[in-house]
Amino acid sequence: MRLIPTALAFALSALAGCALPYTPPALSPVTRPEPAGATASLPPAPLPRMQTAPVTILVSIDGFRPDYLDRGVTPNLSALAANGVSAAMRPSFPSVTFPNHWTLVTGKVPDHHGIVGNRMEDPTRPGETFTMASDDPFWWNAAEPIWVTAEKAGIRTATMFWPGANVGWGGTLLPNSHGTVANATRPEDWQQFNQAVSGAQRVDAVIDWMRRPATMRPRFVTLYFDTVDSAGHANGPQAAATTQAVAAVDVQIGRLVEGLRALQQPANLVIVADHGMAATDSSRTIALDTIADSADYRLLSESGPYATIYPVAGHEAALEARLLTPRPHMQCWRKAEVPARFRYGTSPRIPPYICLAEPGWLIVKSAPTAPFHGGAHGYDNRAPDMAALFIANGPAFVGGKRLASFDNTDVNPLLRDLLGLPAGSGLDGDDAPFRAVLRR
Numbered sequence: 001m002r003l004i005p006t007a008l009a010f011a012l013s014a015l016a017g018c019a020l021p022y023t024p025p026a027l028s029p030v031t032r033p034e035p036a037g038a039t040a041s042l043p044p045a046p047l048p049r050m051q052t053a054p055v056t057i058l059v060s061i062d063g064f065r066p067d068y069l070d071r072g073v074t075p076n077l078s079a080l081a082a083n084g085v086s087a088a089m090r091p092s093f094p095s096v097t098f099p100n101h102w103t104l105v106t107g108k109v110p111d112h113h114g115i116v117g118n119r120m121e122d123p124t125r126p127g128e129t130f131t132m133a134s135d136d137p138f139w140w141n142a143a144e145p146i147w148v149t150a151e152k153a154g155i156r157t158a159t160m161f162w163p164g165a166n167v168g169w170g171g172t173l174l175p176n177s178h179g180t181v182a183n184a185t186r187p188e189d190w191q192q193f194n195q196a197v198s199g200a201q202r203v204d205a206v207i208d209w210m211r212r213p214a215t216m217r218p219r220f221v222t223l224y225f226d227t228v229d230s231a232g233h234a235n236g237p238q239a240a241a242t243t244q245a246v247a248a249v250d251v252q253i254g255r256l257v258e259g260l261r262a263l264q265q266p267a268n269l270v271i272v273a274d275h276g277m278a279a280t281d282s283s284r285t286i287a288l289d290t291i292a293d294s295a296d297y298r299l300l301s302e303s304g305p306y307a308t309i310y311p312v313a314g315h316e317a318a319l320e321a322r323l324l325t326p327r328p329h330m331q332c333w334r335k336a337e338v339p340a341r342f343r344y345g346t347s348p349r350i351p352p353y354i355c356l357a358e359p360g361w362l363i364v365k366s367a368p369t370a371p372f373h374g375g376a377h378g379y380d381n382r383a384p385d386m387a388a389l390f391i392a393n394g395p396a397f398v399g400g401k402r403l404a405s406f407d408n409t410d411v412n413p414l415l416r417d418l419l420g421l422p423a424g425s426g427l428d429g430d431d432a433p434f435r436a437v438l439r440r
Contacts, residue, residue, distance in 0.1 A: 054266040054395050055210065056418045057221045057256075058146075058411075060104070060162065061249055062097060063229025063377065064273035064389040065237060073247035076254035077391060080269065084393025085437045087403035089411075091275040091388050093342040093381040094306055097229070098132055100274035100388075100408060101163040105222075106143035107412030107427035109343045113143035115164070116349045117308065119300050123348050129300075132163070137171045137181060140164055146415050147187045150220050155419055158189035160205050161224035166192050189218065199225055199252040207259035220419055223256070225249050232277035232375040237385070242277075242375075268394030268418050272411060278305075278385040281373040284361045286330050292322040294365075300351065303364040305378035309353040319353070329358040342381070343428070359383045398437045406433040 066088040069078050092103045092110055098118045099110035110116045120130045122139070130139050147157040148169050159165035171184025189209065191197075202223060209218055231245035253271070260267050288299070288307065296315040300308045311319045323332045332355040338345040345354070357363050359379045379386050388408065393399075396418055409429025416424060417431050417438060431438075 052214075052265055053219070054268050055217070055219050055221060056268045056270065056415065057206065057223060058105075058162075058415065059223045059253070059256075059269060059271040060101065060225065061228055061271065061273050061389060062224070062226045063232045063275065063277050064246070064249075065276040065385070066387050066389050068228070068243075068246045068389070071243050071246060073243055074250040076250050076257060077271070080253070080257075080271065080393040081391045083399045084269075084391060085397050085399075085401045085403060085434070086392075087390040087433075088387040088405050089272065089390040090405055090407050091381045091386055092408055093344050094378050095275040095381045095383075095386045096378045097274050098163045102140075102143070102145070103408055104272060104274070104411045105145040105147070105162070105164070105415075107409050107424055107429050108143045109409060109428050111344045111347050111350070112428060114139065114141075114347065114349065116344075116347050117300070120308075120349045121300070121351075135167045135179075136173045137168050137184060138173065140167045141170055145169060146412055146419075147220060147222070148185045149416070149421055149424070150419055151185055151188065153419075153421055155220060155421075156216070156218045157187040157220040158206075158209050158218035159187045159222040160191055160202050161193045161197075162222040163193075163224075165190050165222060187218075193224075195226060199227065199249060200255060203252050203255045203259065206256065207263070210260065210263050210265045220415070225252065229277070234374055236279045236373055236375045237277040238279060266395055268396045269392065270411065270415065270418070271389065271391040271393075272408070273388035273390075274408075275377040275381075275388055276384075276386045277375040277377055278359045278379060278383070279373070280360060280362055280376045282368045282371045284329070285364045285368055286327075286357060286361060287364055287367040288355075289366045291327070292319055297323075297353075299365060303362055305357050305359075305362060305376050307355040307363040308351040309355065310351045311353065316352075323353060323355070329361045330363060331356050356380065359385055392434075392437075396439055398439060401437045403433055403437070410434070 068074065069081060091100045094110065094117060096118050099115050102113050102115040103109060106113045118132055121128065145164060147159060147165065150157050165187060168181030168184025168186055171181040174180045174182055206221055206223055209221065228245045228249055231242040235241040296312055296319040298310040298312065332353060335345040335350050335352055335354055338354055344350065355363055357379065362376060377386060407429055409427065410431065410433050413423065413427060413429055413431040414434050
């Protein structure tokens with residue numbers, strides 16, 4: 001299906017009188033010549049406006065740096081930013097996928113919501129490891145996601161992918177039950193993540209939900225795209241292939257906007273990323289086995305911008321003597337001594353030692369045996385390359401506003417405002433960055 005260009009979509013939405021997530025430009029009145037001898041006619045009556053309540057759609061474009069908008073390949077996202085609210089948003093530390101997606105929907109930093117890494121362990125369950133495929137509520141129950149808050153308030157929700165959205169939140173996995181979870185709350189509609197589902201299929205699923213009668217139509221929806229992150233990892237953030245992935249996901253944003261316009265469904269779009277991306281290559285690696293004796297420690301992952309390390313029992317002093325010595329391109333701390341600005345180090349799921357590389361460098365188990373280049377994230381969450389996309393556009397927002405950078409813990413409070421939910425308690429963020437751009 002050919003998408004209607006952005007400028008034409010603006011004009012059609014104004015003529016149809018439907019509310020879209022845009023502030024369209026004013027249009028000049030259309031005049032037509034009268035036939036000879038005709039009397040002047042009254043202007044045509046305006047088309048009826050559908051009295052449809054706005055939905056809130058939270059869109060994640062994994063790994064989308066704000067400066068990707070400057071590449072000239074994002075007409076739809078750039079129009080939403082120009083006519084709405086935009087910012088370079090700070091991720092939480094560590095700047096990786098699952099911790100930050102859970103922060104966005106819970107309003108808590110990873111240290112407080114329990115998803116402290118893409119891979120982690122818990123001392124109360126020795127021998128188990130959390131991975132990005134783990135959906136046992138045990139790992140997720142420490143903080144309530146926004147769709148659960150909404151469902152409890154009687155607001156119907158639907159998730160077209162989101163890390164954790166397939167989890168029976170608040171429930172308990174029953175033993176020997178083939179995955180049955182008792183006493184759980186889920187979105188009314190949700191999809192199990194499958195990377196083979198195309199961007200168009202994901203968008204079309206959301207539009208299909210919007211076609212439902214009002215009693216069955218979700219008022220809060222999530223939508224997730226992973227291809228920009230994948231391209232950034234494989235090719236690096238500056239590569240042509242990454243720009244192509246950016247352009248392709250922008251087409252899907254246009255598909256979403258056009259689908260909403262065709263249904264005359266007003267929407268508040270909140271479009272975010274979980275983190276940015278930094279260029280990496282094999283010439284910038286720090287091999288841990290050249291720093292400490294591999295018999296003294298155990299790594300949770302083989303390589304990355306940061307490393308979480310368990311000491312072998314009885315080897316703590318030997319490990320610390322080597323690990324905590326200052327060295328170029330990497331800092332290491334005991335978990336209790338991680339700098340306070342990272343807000344990381346109190347969860348029992350965080351190992352005793354944390355090492356963080358300088359942006360662009362990678363901590364690896366041993367020196368690479370072949371050259372490589374690509375991209376990575378997980379660095380200092382205030383590093384410019386880790387900044388994340390934020391765009392908000394719709395009837396709830398004052399248009400044409402650029403905000404100062406803010407923490408992604410503030411997104412959950414914003415969503416609460418859009419859904420008419422009370423302010424949460426015990427959150428690590430608030431709606432202060434948005435108070436001047438929300439229509440009350």
